[in-house]
Amino acid sequence: MAKEILYQKIANIIEEQIFSETLKIGDKLPSIRALQKLHNVSLNTIKQSFLELESKSLIESRPKSGFYVSKTSNRKLSIPSMNQLKQPEKQAAPEDLITKVFNSLNDNSITRFSLGVPDPSLLPIAKLNKGIIKAVQNLEETGSGYGPVQGSANLRRNLAKWSIVLEGKLTEDDFVITSGAMNAIYNCLMAVTKRGDTIAIESPVYFGIIQVAQTLGLTIIELPTHPTTGVDLDALKKVIHKIDVCCFMSNFSNPLGSLMPDESKIELVKLLTYHNIPLIEDDLYGNLFFGTTRPKPCKYFDEAGIVMWCGSISKTLAPGYRLGWVAPGKFKNKIIRQKLVETICTPSLYQEVIADFLEHGRYDHHLRNFRSTLYTNSLHFQRTIEDFFPENTKISQPQGGTFFWLELDKNIDTAVLYDTAIKQKIGFAPGRIFTHHNQYNNCLRLNFALEWKPKVEADLKRLGLLIKNAV
Structure with missing residues (x-):
C-alpha cells in the first residue's frame, strides 16, 4: 500500500507542475533514472508514476527519446466552482x-x-444472451423456484473473489443481492433511519438519492463537493451533530465525477466511526477508472462495520437486469429481514448469468x-x-x-x-x-x-x- 501511495504522490507532483505550467506542453521530463535518484525510490515506482500520467494523457512517450508533456494536457476551460453548505429547507426535487x-x-x-x-x-449483449441460455439449462426448474433471500451463493462467492480491491476483507456471507444499486441504497436507509432523521449527501448529487430520502421522510443536508476531490469534510464536521446517516459516492461521483483521495476516505471513516454514524457508500462507478488501479472504496478502511458498500452492474454491463448488491456490515441481518418482507428473493436467472460472467473472466x-x-x-x-x-x-x-x-x-x-x-x-x-x-x-x-x-x-x-x- 505504501508503494502505491508513493508512486501516486510522485505522479501528483508532476501533474501539479503540468497544470501550473512549470512544465509546459512539449517539455521533456527528467529520465526515469534521474527521478529515481531524486526521490530515492525504485525504478518500478517511477515507471508506475509515468503509467499513471500516461493514462490521463498528461505525458506521452517518444521512442528512443523519453517522456514529454502531452498536447492534450492543456485544458482551455476551468473546472466548475464548488457550492456553499446548504442547510435543510422546505424544497423538493423537480x-x-x-x-x-x-x-x-x-x-x-x-x-x-x-x-x-x-x-x-x-455492452457484450451477445455473450450475455449465450449466458442466459446456459443458465436456463443448468438451473433447477429453469430458475422458476424461490432462491435464497440473501441471494445466489454462486453470485455472492464470485463477487467476493472478484472484489480484489478489498484484499479478501469480504466473503460470500457478507453480501446481500438486491434489485440494482438504488434498491440497495433504499434498503440501507430503511435499516438505519426513521422518519425525521437527517441525511448528509453530496451536492450536486444523483437525483435518485434525493427522491428516496424524501420518500422516507428524511431531512436533507447538502454538503459542498469539490469537482475533483469530492465531499468537503470540513463542512461535514460543522454539521456532524445533526447527522444520522451519510450517503456518498467516493469514487467518480454522479454527476461531478470526483474521486475522494485515500487520506480523505480514511479520515471520513474514522470520523463517522467515532460518532457511530452509518455511511452508505454508492460505489457504482468505481470499476470505471482511467488510471492504472481501481480506487479503494471507503469500505476498505471500515473496521467497525458502519460502511454499507453498494454496487451494481447497471452502469457497466446490463442495465435491464436490475441486479445489484450490498455488503452492509453490522446491518446485514436487518437488511435480509427487510428483503424477505419486500421481495422474498431476487430472480435466480440473471444472478447465475452474472456469476458465470464473473467466474470465467468475461466481466474483467x-x-x-x-x-x-x-x-x-x-x-x-x-x-x-x-x-x-x-x-x-x-x-x-x-x-x-x-x-x-x-x-x-x-x-x-x-x-x-x-x-x-x-x-x-x-x-x-x-x-x-x-x-x-x-x-x-x-x-x-x-x-x-x-x-x-x-x-x-x-x-x-x-x-x-x-x-x-x-x-
Whole structure:
C-alpha cells in the first residue's frame, strides 16, 4: 500500500507542475533514472508514476527519446466552482423535470447525453444472451423456484473473489443481492433511519438519492463537493451533530465525477466511526477508472462495520437486469429481514448469468475494453466542448465514470435550454435535478458512455451552438 501511495504522490507532483505550467506542453521530463535518484525510490515506482500520467494523457512517450508533456494536457476551460453548505429547507426535487428527462428514453432518435445508461453498442449483449441460455439449462426448474433471500451463493462467492480491491476483507456471507444499486441504497436507509432523521449527501448529487430520502421522510443536508476531490469534510464536521446517516459516492461521483483521495476516505471513516454514524457508500462507478488501479472504496478502511458498500452492474454491463448488491456490515441481518418482507428473493436467472460472467473472466475483459472506450470518449468530448462551447464554460475533469459536469454562463437556464435542445433531438440532464435547492440552474450533466460516431460529434457541436445562442 505504501508503494502505491508513493508512486501516486510522485505522479501528483508532476501533474501539479503540468497544470501550473512549470512544465509546459512539449517539455521533456527528467529520465526515469534521474527521478529515481531524486526521490530515492525504485525504478518500478517511477515507471508506475509515468503509467499513471500516461493514462490521463498528461505525458506521452517518444521512442528512443523519453517522456514529454502531452498536447492534450492543456485544458482551455476551468473546472466548475464548488457550492456553499446548504442547510435543510422546505424544497423538493423537480419531479416534472426529472420525468421529462426520463421520458426521452422512449425516443431512439434522440442523442442521449442525458441519462447515465451505456450505449448498447458498448455492452457484450451477445455473450450475455449465450449466458442466459446456459443458465436456463443448468438451473433447477429453469430458475422458476424461490432462491435464497440473501441471494445466489454462486453470485455472492464470485463477487467476493472478484472484489480484489478489498484484499479478501469480504466473503460470500457478507453480501446481500438486491434489485440494482438504488434498491440497495433504499434498503440501507430503511435499516438505519426513521422518519425525521437527517441525511448528509453530496451536492450536486444523483437525483435518485434525493427522491428516496424524501420518500422516507428524511431531512436533507447538502454538503459542498469539490469537482475533483469530492465531499468537503470540513463542512461535514460543522454539521456532524445533526447527522444520522451519510450517503456518498467516493469514487467518480454522479454527476461531478470526483474521486475522494485515500487520506480523505480514511479520515471520513474514522470520523463517522467515532460518532457511530452509518455511511452508505454508492460505489457504482468505481470499476470505471482511467488510471492504472481501481480506487479503494471507503469500505476498505471500515473496521467497525458502519460502511454499507453498494454496487451494481447497471452502469457497466446490463442495465435491464436490475441486479445489484450490498455488503452492509453490522446491518446485514436487518437488511435480509427487510428483503424477505419486500421481495422474498431476487430472480435466480440473471444472478447465475452474472456469476458465470464473473467466474470465467468475461466481466474483467469487458471492463478493460469499456474503460478504454470511455477514456477515449472523455478526450473526444473534452476537445469538442473546448472548441465549440462558449469560452466561459467550466467543465469537470473526471478520472473515471461516465459523466462531465458543465457550468455555463449565469444567464443560461438549462431547464429552458433542455426544451430547445430536445426539439432538435439532443438530450442532456439539467443541473437543477441534482439538488433539492434552487441552484445549479446554469449547469448540466453530459453522459459520454456513447459510441463516438459522426452523429454524436455533430450533436455535441450543435449543443454548443445552442448554448452560444442562449447567452
